[in-house]
Amino acid sequence: MSNELIINVTQNGGRIALLRDKNLIEFHQESSDDNFIVGDIFLGTVRRIVPGLNAAFVDIGYEKDAFLHYLDLGPNIRSLNKFIKLHQGKKTPNVKVNDFKMEPQIDKLGKITEVLKTNQQILVQVVKEPISTKGPRLSCELSLAGRYIVLVPFSTSVSVSKKITDSNERKRLVRLISSIKPENFGVIIRTVAEGKDVAELDRDLTELVALWEKGVGKLATAKARDKVIGEMGRANSLLRDVLNESFDSIIVDDKAVADEIKEYIHNIAPDKEKIVKHYTGKSKIFEAYGIEKQLKLLFGQTVSLGSGAYLVIEHTEALHVIDVNSGNKSSSESDQETTAFNVNMEAATEIARQLRLRDMGGIIVIDFIDMKNPEHKRLLYEHVKKEMKTDRAKFTVLPLTKFGLMQITRQRVRPELNIVTMEKCPSCNGTGKISASISIADQIESKLDYILTKQNESGITLIVHPYIHAYFTKGLFSIRLQWFFKYRKWIKVQQDSSLGVTEFHFKNANEQLIEVQ
Structure with missing residues (x-):
């Protein structure tokens, strides 16, 4: 079973296709104006608190305020709020999470009015992108996803993916992570961490802590609506999640993006750096790999x-x-x-x-x-x-x-992908209007001439719309009579009201349709 990632880079973003045995199984579109991606962390402002919903609406820069429920605040929201205050407006903040004194946890059955107030600034993470008429869904239980682990600030627990079923391996991973993780950081161990040694896990943990501290450093000058920590692009996040031993190649049609992906893979899986290739073919990359055709057929x-x-x-x-x-x-x-x-x-x-x-x-x-x-x-x-x-x-x-x-x-975290597969009508070119119906007579005469002179058919029947039937047959010296004098063959003309004005068919003496190019 082969896995290939094909990346088409465009001016406005890019398209990413994941192929398994040449069949398209996953497709993503990236746009340069996608500002609210799952995983992004913003400095938001509480605009409205709704006690009846036990929720708040938070402004993070989207046209509609984002939704934050009490259950998504997380047990350590007070610690997060205190941490934000310690860093805002400070030129040289030196408080780190592992040196921070945690506040008491909130009650699971509490009220949001006890924790938040209007116009308060809070750190929130997008857990669901804007869908239809709804704004983003937020959480204050912040997490940073890496290759092998997920880092959870202001937590103390270490948990393991349920997909790792071996009890000895679960205990080993918990023991390893517990020995290397900083204080006041929780960790979720991902499925791909199974069998990995402490050096790989420690490198992943160190990178995530550095990413968190870099984002926290922005709080000193950050304004409301600012993105503090951004999720990586979908190409890299897809690589982070699906890159494994069975992954064969990553093909990109842009040199700069290919180099960027190579550098990223060098950091997370150095042995796989060689699978990244820069596509230089003459035809478009999605055409060359048959993706365009699959998109038309599958959507x-x-x-x-x-x-x-x-x-x-x-x-x-x-x-x-x-x-x-x-x-x-x-x-x-x-x-x-x-x-x-x-x-x-x-x-x-x-x-x-x-x-x-x-x-x-x-x-x-x-x-x-x-x-x-x-x-x-x-x-x-x-x-x-x-x-x-x-x-x-x-x-x-x-x-x-x-x-x-x-x-x-x-799970629904982003809008459903919709690819338009309908094409313009070749007759009307998408306008809903056709050329003058009278021109159909010239087309019919041209094809009739070909059938009678080149194919030498006889006993021809022409089937047309009633309006066209009248045009050819009415009158003392009708067009059909003119055909008889020209070809010395009588043409039957039948009317069929189910046909459009510009549709017609020819049949031979055996009542078989005659195909004319």
Whole structure:
């Protein structure tokens, strides 16, 4: 199984495609005006406190105030607020988190009015990007993600990813991190830390502490709405999360960005620096790797499957609905139950890819083809969970209901990706208007001449809109009669009201359609 990262750099940002065995499984668009990315830390101002919601609305520079709930303040919000005051306006702040005296934790069931007040400045982190009409979602439980660990200031706990199941390895990692982490810093150990030695973990920890201290240094001169610590670009953050032993190549069409990525990989995984390549081909990079074609085929409302079945994907404000249809697959097998099972299994694989590809979040309802066999239902449920395992977003999959519906919830932290796959109509060029219908007569006569003189057909029938039919046949000396004198062959003209004014067909003597280029 090969993994490739293809990066197309543009003036306004860039496009990032993750390919697995040449198939597109993840796609990201970066824009130069993306100022509110998950992970960014801002100095915000509390604009409004809503006791009924036990929440506050915070101004971080977005057109709508961001939302901060009491439960997202974190237990050590008082320590964070005190720390901010100690650094604001100080030219040479020398208070570090590990030397800082922590304040008492807040009550989990407390009120936000006891902690925050209007116009107060607080340090907040974006945990959900602006989606639809909603502003960003914030948290005061700050965290900085690295390659192997996540650093949590103003915490003392050390926790390990649940995906590391070996109890001895979990104990080893906790023991190592506890011995090297600074005071008043918590650490979450990521899955990729499994089997890593203390030197690699310590290097990652040191870089994150340095990043935190650099951001804290900005507090002395920072103004409201300023970004104190920015999350790295999506290309680097994607590398940080997916770079592993099976990653084969990273191909970039911009020399400067390729060098930047090389430097980043040199820091986090020096042995993989050689997989970064600068693309210099003549055709565009996304065309060369077949990505443009996959984008057109995969982002439409209808997604075709290899067997002839297809998915119909609909989006609403509250949820996403996916309908599985057997298409022409239904006629290829005699057993209806087997057909339904095979189509559903194939659809499940594609649905797992579509959720990740489009970054669909919230509630997803899938209408699979009805199956009666309970074992088939169980196998389908297990298959969906298996296919979703590689998804980096948090998700929950529920078994099929008695109506054949499956419900999935998937973490939603940024707007769903939507690629426009519709193209301009070649007839009207997107204007909704066509050329003068009278010109269709010239086209018909030109093609008729070709059929009669070059292909030497006889017994021709022309099928047209009723208006065009009248144009060719009415009158004492009609155009059809003129054709007879010219070609010495009688042309039948039939009218079909289902055709558009500019549509027409030719049939031969055997009632077969004649294809004319």
